[in-house]
Amino acid sequence: MLASLPEAIDAKSLNAWVEFVLKLQTTGEDARLILNFTEALMAQDVGDTVADAIAVEGNLYHSQWQDLRTRFEALSLNQSDQQWQLLLSDPRLEGIGFYLNELRKVARSKMPVELESLALELSVNGYHAWDQLYNKMAGELRADFEQDGKVSSLSMGQLATKMASPDRSIRQQAFEKMTQAWRTREDLAAMMLNSLGGFRLSLYGRRNWDSVIREPLVMCRMEEKTLDTMWKVVALETKRFQPYIDAKKKLLGIDKFRWYDEFAPCGSADRLYNFDEAGQFIIDNARTFSSDMADFFKMALEKRWVEAEDRPGKRAGAFCTRMGAFRETRVFMTYAGSYENLLTLAHELGHAYHGWVLKDKPHFAGIYPMNLAETASIFIETLVNDAALERTSDPQEKLMLLDQKLQRAYGMFTNLHCRYIFDRAFYDERANGAVSKDRLNELMVKAQKQAFGSLLDESGYHPLFWCSKLHFFISEIPLYNFPYTFGFLFAGGVYDRARKEGAEFADRYTALLAEAGSMTTEELAHKYLDVDLTQEDFWADAVNRALADVDEFVKMVNPSS
Ligand SMILES: [Zn+2]
Known part of the structure; x- marks a missing residue:
């Protein structure tokens, strides 16, 4: 051809x-x-x-x-x-x-x-084979876990869900068993990470690319200054989570906040939503902002574009995918009725709506970068979550909803930031030769100290995080961490605009999504939000918004003060 x-x-x-x-x-x-x-x-x-x-x-x-x-x-x-x-x-x-x-x-x-x-x-x-090898190794890794007098062999994914248990001894055991399991693979993981990083640096060297950040920035169509400004503001404001963490400690009855306490649940929601109810709740609330979006959700559900049946033999997780020239989207998930499932449904329908908005665009104009990929999904997820917050009169449910929001923001500010700091430090040292596993552990703890500050107790670090997190081994996308924090804060900025301007912003919102594949990130933000992403103002607002629920959460935990 x-x-x-x-x-x-x-x-x-x-x-x-x-x-x-x-x-x-x-x-x-x-x-x-x-x-x-x-x-x-x-x-x-x-x-x-x-x-x-x-x-x-x-x-x-x-x-x-x-x-x-x-x-x-x-x-x-x-x-x-x-x-x-x-x-x-x-x-x-x-x-x-x-x-x-x-x-x-x-x-x-x-x-x-x-x-x-x-x-x-x-x-x-070569390159991608290290990624596949890592996934195979991580997938096969098992650890014995004891609960209610019974010992069972669990995968790392199963241990991760145990780390969200309300019982601290279960969370702690899951963390320790996971760490022990990864200790047995530490040498191999260090070899894989060094090989992957070495391949990348050789290629960049041959292309005369001076920094490891160049490729992910090109992929995200954004400037380094935007990224630096975002992290600068985040790093400065992370300590404002302290009252939230202190309140959470009180609620959980613990005096030291450790790595495995991050996902400990607060409050509760006994209520289950059947699938039709959840769909209707999402449609009704979407309609308060955009009837176009609500009509799309209705159509996608009626046409059964969502595969949500709870049955064996399905993969875990959820995603939305586009069907090429058919210009339709399909959502995959397993719906079991929890509130979390409802939010996942909203999230994936948000992705589907983004695909729908692009249906009349040529394929090359519809390829948006990963830092903007979560805009539509986080938008509707936040809208639905806020609607649920407004509706509830049950204090336990309210506490749970607030905690979900804050937990997510906390992770974006700390966990994702430590991954970024570690990656940069690793590549700096890798440029001068292989980095030993002991040094990798050191770099990881250093990154956690910097990113979490006093939020995480000295006894609560996770030195082997570089082993256990698959994102460090994804060959297709280098430094796959900052796009999450960016996407979260950016989507928050868009959502905030919608809250302020209401339905009048709906057409601009759709146009923003439609052009997400046709310009740089900075241009998109300038055109539709009238903001300069290289300046601190936008990020300061975004950070304030992400922290807005801290006071209310603290007040609910300490009603007298
Ligand atoms: Zn998503």
């Missing part, structure tokens, strides 16, 4: 170039569709070997497509700005100029095409 493309763009070859770009777009969307569709099939039946086999084929198509894109990038560099402009001015490519310009700009900072193509091919069995 590339061989027949004339080398230079001119009036005569323009049509062939436009057609090539359009074909690149449709084949890219189709390759994605195969992967998304097979993933959905495997999620709803983990034993679906046919889908598994098709996914392998799909992966092959996708890597062939990536190679084609790389070769197209090289061709784009051979064109003068004028020739390139001629291509972009063709009306058939309307809406995807940003994507094409970005592709050409990034290509300029890469190695020559043959080397990039080689690196891409070698990364399948």
